[in-house]
Amino acid sequence: MRGEQELGISNSKNENPGEWYAEVVKKAEIADYSPVGGFIIVRPRGISLWESIRFHLDSWFRETGVENAYFPVLIPEKYLEREKEIIAGFDPEVAWVTHGGEEELGERLAVRPTSESIIAPFMARWVRSHRDLPLRLNQWCSVVRWEATETKPFFRTKEFLWQEGHTAHKNRDDAWAETIQRLDQYERLYREILAIPVLKGRKPEHDKFPGAETTSTVEALMPDGKSVQGGTSHYLGTTFSKAFEIGYVDENEENQLAHTTSWGLSWRAIGALIMTHSDDQGLVLPPAIAPEQIVIVPIWKSDKREEVMGYAREIQKALSEFRVELDDRDEKNPGFKFNEWELKGVPIRI
Amino acid sequence: MRGEQELGISNSKNENPGEWYAEVVKKAEIADYSPVGGFIIVRPRGISLWESIRFHLDSWFRETGVENAYFPVLIPEKYLEREKEIIAGFDPEVAWVTHGGEEELGERLAVRPTSESIIAPFMARWVRSHRDLPLRLNQWCSVVRWEATETKPFFRTKEFLWQEGHTAHKNRDDAWAETIQRLDQYERLYREILAIPVLKGRKPEHDKFPGAETTSTVEALMPDGKSVQGGTSHYLGTTFSKAFEIGYVDENEENQLAHTTSWGLSWRAIGALIMTHSDDQGLVLPPAIAPEQIVIVPIWKSDKREEVMGYAREIQKALSEFRVELDDRDEKNPGFKFNEWELKGVPIRI
Numbered sequence: 001m002r003g004e005q006e007l008g009i010s011n012s013k014n015e016n017p018g019e020w021y022a023e024v025v026k027k028a029e030i031a032d033y034s035p036v037g038g039f040i041i042v043r044p045r046g047i048s049l050w051e052s053i054r055f056h057l058d059s060w061f062r063e064t065g066v067e068n069a070y071f072p073v074l075i076p077e078k079y080l081e082r083e084k085e086i087i088a089g090f091d092p093e094v095a096w097v098t099h100g101g102e103e104e105l106g107e108r109l110a111v112r113p114t115s116e117s118i119i120a121p122f123m124a125r126w127v128r129s130h131r132d133l134p135l136r137l138n139q140w141c142s143v144v145r146w147e148a149t150e151t152k153p154f155f156r157t158k159e160f161l162w163q164e165g166h167t168a169h170k171n172r173d174d175a176w177a178e179t180i181q182r183l184d185q186y187e188r189l190y191r192e193i194l195a196i197p198v199l200k201g202r203k204p205e206h207d208k209f210p211g212a213e214t215t216s217t218v219e220a221l222m223p224d225g226k227s228v229q230g231g232t233s234h235y236l237g238t239t240f241s242k243a244f245e246i247g248y249v250d251e252n253e254e255n256q257l258a259h260t261t262s263w264g265l266s267w268r269a270i271g272a273l274i275m276t277h278s279d280d281q282g283l284v285l286p287p288a289i290a291p292e293q294i295v296i297v298p299i300w301k302s303d304k305r306e307e308v309m310g311y312a313r314e315i316q317k318a319l320s321e322f323r324v325e326l327d328d329r330d331e332k333n334p335g336f337k338f339n340e341w342e343l344k345g346v347p348i349r350i
Numbered sequence: 351m352r353g354e355q356e357l358g359i360s361n362s363k364n365e366n367p368g369e370w371y372a373e374v375v376k377k378a379e380i381a382d383y384s385p386v387g388g389f390i391i392v393r394p395r396g397i398s399l400w401e402s403i404r405f406h407l408d409s410w411f412r413e414t415g416v417e418n419a420y421f422p423v424l425i426p427e428k429y430l431e432r433e434k435e436i437i438a439g440f441d442p443e444v445a446w447v448t449h450g451g452e453e454e455l456g457e458r459l460a461v462r463p464t465s466e467s468i469i470a471p472f473m474a475r476w477v478r479s480h481r482d483l484p485l486r487l488n489q490w491c492s493v494v495r496w497e498a499t500e501t502k503p504f505f506r507t508k509e510f511l512w513q514e515g516h517t518a519h520k521n522r523d524d525a526w527a528e529t530i531q532r533l534d535q536y537e538r539l540y541r542e543i544l545a546i547p548v549l550k551g552r553k554p555e556h557d558k559f560p561g562a563e564t565t566s567t568v569e570a571l572m573p574d575g576k577s578v579q580g581g582t583s584h585y586l587g588t589t590f591s592k593a594f595e596i597g598y599v600d601e602n603e604e605n606q607l608a609h610t611t612s613w614g615l616s617w618r619a620i621g622a623l624i625m626t627h628s629d630d631q632g633l634v635l636p637p638a639i640a641p642e643q644i645v646i647v648p649i650w651k652s653d654k655r656e657e658v659m660g661y662a663r664e665i666q667k668a669l670s671e672f673r674v675e676l677d678d679r680d681e682k683n684p685g686f687k688f689n690e691w692e693l694k695g696v697p698i699r700i
Contacts, residue, residue, distance in 0.1 A: 032472065034422045035429070036459065041472055044417035044487070051418065067394035068401065072384045073423070073461070073492055073509055074445065079385070093451035095424065097461060100496040100508075101443035109386065111423070111447060111461065122382065122391055131681065137394070141492075142423055146450040158450075159423055331481065 008339065009282050017224050017275075021152070024274060028283040028344050031153045038151050038158030042267075045344065048291045049270050050161060054140060056193050057163065057265065060185045066136040066165060073141070074109040075118050083117040086243040089210035093146035095158075111144040116211070116262060119166045120244035127168055127258060130250050134174060138165040154271030155228075162266035168246050168258040172237070175259035179216060179235040182263040186218045186231035189265070194273050195286035196220050198230050209262075213237040220272045228272050231265035283345030292325040294348040295341045299334045315350070358689065359632050367574050367625075371502070374624060378633035378694050381503045388501050388508030392617075395694065398641045399620050400511060404490060406543050407513065407615065410535045416486040416515060423491070424459040425468050433467040436593040439560035443496035445508075461494040466561070466612060469516045470594035477518055477608060480600050484524060488515040504621030505578075512616035518596055518608040522587070525609035529566060529585040532613040536568045536581035539615070544623050545636035546570050548580055559612075563587040570622045578622050581615035633695030642675040644698040645691045649684045665700070 009027060011020035025031050030046040033039075042050070058068075074097055084090055095111040098104060112118075119137065127135055144159045151157060165182060169175040183200055190198040198218040208215035212234035219227045240246065241258040250256045277284040287293050296316055300308035309328060316326045325346070327337050341349050359377060361370035375381050380396035383389075392400070408418075424447055434440055442463040448455060462468075469487065477485055494509045501507060515532060519525040533550055540548040548568040558565035562584035569577045590596065591608040600606050627634040637643050646666055650658035659678060666676045675696070677687050691699050 032475075034468075035426055035471075036422060036424055039422040039424065041422070042420040044419050047418050047420050050420075068397050069394050070392040070397050070400075070511065072386060072389040072391070073494065074386055074389065076385055095447045095459070096449040097445045098448045099446040099458075108449075109445070118384075121385075125382075131679075144423065161420065329481075 008343070009280055013223065013278070013280055018152075020280070021275060024278050024283055025153045030270075030274070030283070033151070033153075036158075038149075038156075040151075040153050040157055040159075042161075045291060046270065049273065049285075049289055050267055052289045053189065053193065053265075053269055054163070057185065057189055058140070060188070061138055061165070064181060064185075065134065066138045066167075068139060069137045070139055070141070071112075071115050071118050071122075073112050075112055075115070077108040077110060079117040079121075080110055080113075082243070083211075087211035087239060095144045095146055112141065113143055113145050114264075115139065115141075115164055116166065116240060120240050120246065120260075123166065123168050123258075123260075124241075124244045124246045127246055127248050130170060130248050130256075133248060133258065134167055134169045134178070136165070136167040136178075138163055152271070154267050154274070160266045160268070162264050165261070165263045167261045168241065169260070170248070170250070170256070170258070172259050175237075175261050176235055178261045179214070179233045179263070182261070183216045183218060183231075183233040186233070186263075186265055189269070190218060190220060190230055190272075193286070193288045194269060194276075195288070196230075196272060196276050203232075209234050211236055211239050212262075213239070220276065222272070222275050224275075228268065228275075230269060230272060231263070233263035234261060236260045236262060278345070281339075282343030285345035285347060287347045290345060290347050291323065292341075292346045293322045294319055294350065295325045295327055295346045296350055297327050297334050297337045297341070358693065359630055361630075363573065363628070363630055368502075370630070371625060374628050374633055375503050380620075380624070380633070383501070383503075386508075388499070388506075390501075390503050390507055390509075392511075395641060396620065399623065399635075399639055400617055402639045403539065403543065403615075403619055404513070407535065407539055408490070410538070411488055411515070414531060414535075415484065416488045416517075418489060419487045420489055420491070421462075421465050421468050421472075423462050425462055425465070427458045427460060429467040429471075430460055430463075432593070433561075437561035437589060445494045445496055462491065463493055463495045464614075465489065465491075465514055466516065466590065470590050470596065470610075473516065473518050473608075473610075474591075474594045474596045477596055477598050480520060480598050480606075483598060483608065484517055484519045484528070486515070486517040486528075488513055502621070504617050504624070510616045510618070512614050515611070515613045517611045518591065519610070520598070520600070520606070520608070522609050525587075525611050526585055528611045529564070529583045529613070532611070533566045533568060533581075533583040536583070536613075536615055539619070540568060540570060540580055540622075543636070543638045544619060544626075545638070546580075546622060546626050553582075559584050561586055561589050563589070570626065572622070572625050574625075578618065578625075580619060580622060581613070583613035584611060586610045586612060628695070631689075632693030635695035635697060637697045640695060640697050641673065642691075642696045643673045644669055644700065645675045645677055645696045646700055647677050647684050647687045647691070 013020045032041040092113040094113045097109040140163045190196045198220045203215040214235040217232045218230040220230045238257045246258045298308045298312040363370045382391040444460040444463045447459040490513045540546045548570045553565040564585040567582045568580040570580045588607045596608045648658045648662040
C-alpha cells in the first residue's frame with residue numbers, strides 16, 4: 001500500500017489550504033514550477049482544462065460577433081508610455097527586451113502585459129464609417145506582468161494565459177450592452193461549465209482599471225472566505241478613442257468618436273475551479289470540463305482477466321456518448337487505480 | 351467604379367511577385383505590419399486560416415496519442431547555453447529580457463525561440479519507467495527569432511505562431527516511426543486542407559537541425575520555382591536524452607536512454623497557401639479552409655429588394671451544410687461585392 005500513501009494528498013484543505021492547494025495541483029498533474037520564479041509549466045491535464053474554457057467562451061464570442069486576431073508579443077516602450085499618459089494610474093510592471101541577438105535595441109520592447117496600446121491604433125485605422133462598427137476583436141495569448149512575488153499556480157504567476165477582447169461601438173448604449181454581454185458570458189462559463197456560482201458587480205472607483213469608466217466583474221467566493229475576481233469587462237467610454245483617434249463618419253456625414261470596451265478572463269479560472277470543488281482526496285472536476293467523465297476499473301482474478309475485460313469493454317461501448325477511460329493496466333491493483341483516478345478528479349469511477 | 355479600382359490588385363503575380371504578395375496580404379485583410387520591424391498584425395481572416403490549420407493538425411495529433419502542454423515564454427540563458435553545448439552549431443539569435451519592472455535581472459531570459467531546452471528537463475523528470483513511454487507533448491505558441499531582417503508576412507517574421515512537438519520513446523524504431531508519422535500528418539495537411547502538393551524528404555547534413563540525427567521535411571514548390579520548407583520532423587536519437595538524462599527502467603529493470611523526436615509547423619503554411627493559389631484578382635482559398643465557402647450576392651431593383659432577398663435567404667438555407675455568407679449590404683452595388691469577395695478568396699460566388 002506504499003504507493004497509495006505516496007499518491008494521496010497529505011495536507012488538509014481546512015487546516016492548511018495553501019499547502020493543500022499546491023499539493024493537489026502537483027499530484028493531480030495539473031502544473032509544475034518553472035525554473036524561473038513566478039512561472040509555471042502547465043501539464044496536459046491542466047492545459048486540457050484551459051482548452052475547454054477556451055472552446056466554450058470562444059464559441060459564445062463568435063455567436064455574438066467577435067472575431068479573433070493576433071497582435072505582436074513585443075510592444076514598443078513608447079506605446080506603453082502613451083497609454084500611461086492617457087490613463088493616470090496605469091503603470092504595469094513589465095518584462096523588458098533590451099537586446100535582439102547581440103545588438104542593443106534603440107528602444108526597449110515590453111513583453112505584452114495587455115494589448116490596448118498596440119490594438120487601439122489599428123482599430124483607429126480600420127474604423128472609418130459607421131458601417132465599420134461595431135468592431136469586435138479578441139485574442140487568446142499569454143501576457144507577462146512582473147508584479148507577482150509570491151507564486152501560486154494560476155492565481156499569482158508572472159506569466160498567464162488569457163483572452164483579451166477589444167471592441168468599438170457607435171455610442172455609449174451599444175458599448176455598455178457589449179460590456180454587460182461579455183460579463184454575462186463570463187457568468188455563464190462559471191455557472192454552466194465550471195459549476196461555480198459568481199456574483200456580478202461593479203468595481204469601486206479605487207479598484208477599477210484606470211482607463212475605464214466602469215469596470216464590471218464576476219466574483220467567486222472561495223472556501224477560505226476570500227473573493228476571487230473571475231473575469232472583468234470594462235466600459236472605456238471615449239478615453240481610448242480620443243487618445244488614439246478611433247473615430248467614424250456617421251449616417252449624417254458627421255465625425256464621431258467611438259465608444260470602446262475591453263474584457264478579459266485568465267487561467268485564474270482554473271485556480272478557482274480547483275479551490276472550489278477539490279477536497280482532501282484530491283482534484284474534483286465537474287463533468288462538463290473533466291477530460292475523462294467516467295473511468296472503468298475492472299477487477300479480475302488472473303484466470304478471469306479476459307472475461308472481465310470483455311465485459312468492461314461492453315460497458316465502455318455502451319457509455320460511448322461520454323468521455324470514458326478503461327484502465328486496463330496490469331501492473332497496478334484496482335485499489336491503487338481507484339485512488340489515482342479520484343485524485344485526478346474523474347467524476348464517475350466504476 | 352472608383353471603389354473597384356482601389357479595391358483591386360495592381361501588381362502582377364508573374365511580373366513582380368514580391369509586391370503582388372504583399373498587396374494580396376494587405377488588401378484581402380490577412381495581415382498588417384506592426385510598428386516593430388519584422389513583426390506583423392494578423393487580422394481575423396488571417397487568424398481564421400491559422401485556427402483551421404490548428405484544428406485539423408491538433409485533432410490528428412490527439413488521435414495519435416499527443417497531449418498538449420504549455421511551457422513558459424521566458425527561458426533562462428543558462429538553459430539555452432546548455433543546449434548550445436550539447437549541439438554544436440545551434441546558436442539562435444534571440445530577444446533578451448534583461449529587466450523585470452525597474453530591476454535588472456540576475457540572469458538574462460530569452461523570449462522562447464524553441465523549447466527543447468526547457469521541455470527536456472521536465473521530460474526527464476516525468477519519465478521513470480518504460481510504462482511512461484512513449485511521452486508525447488505538443489504546444490501551440492509564438493516564438494521569437496531575431497534573425498529575419500527583410501520582412502515578408504508569414505515567410506520571414508521575427509515572431510511567428512507554430513506548434514512544437516517533443517516526444518520520447520523506448521528505442522530507435524519507435525522514435526523513427528514517430529518522426530515519419532508526424533511528417534505524414536504534415537503532408538496530409540498540405541494535400542487535404544491546403545490543396546498544395548508537397549515532397550517528403552530528408553535534409554542534407556549541412557542543413558539539418560544541429561541536434562538531429564535526421565531532419566525530415568515536407569517541401570512545397572512555389573510558382574516562382576523556389577521550394578518552401580513546409581514543416582520539419584526531427585529524429586534526435588539520444589542527443590538530448592544523454593544531455594538531459596531522459597532515461598527509463600526497462601522491462602528487465604535495466605536503465606536505458608530514451609530516443610527523442612521534435613517536429614514543428616509554423617504559420618509559414620499560410621504564406622505557402624497564398625503564394626500557391628492566389629492570382630491577380632486576389633486571394634484564392636481552397637474550400638476546406640475558406641472562412642466562407644459560398645457567398646450569395648443578390649441583385650435587385652429597388653422595388654424587388656424584398657422578393658430577391660427572400661429568394662436569396664431560401665438558397666442560403668438550402669446550402670446550410672456549407673459556410674454561406676449572404677451579402678445584404680445596401681450601400682454597395684453587386685459588381686463591387688463580387689470583386690470584393692473574389693479579392694477575399696471565397697471559392698464560390700453566386
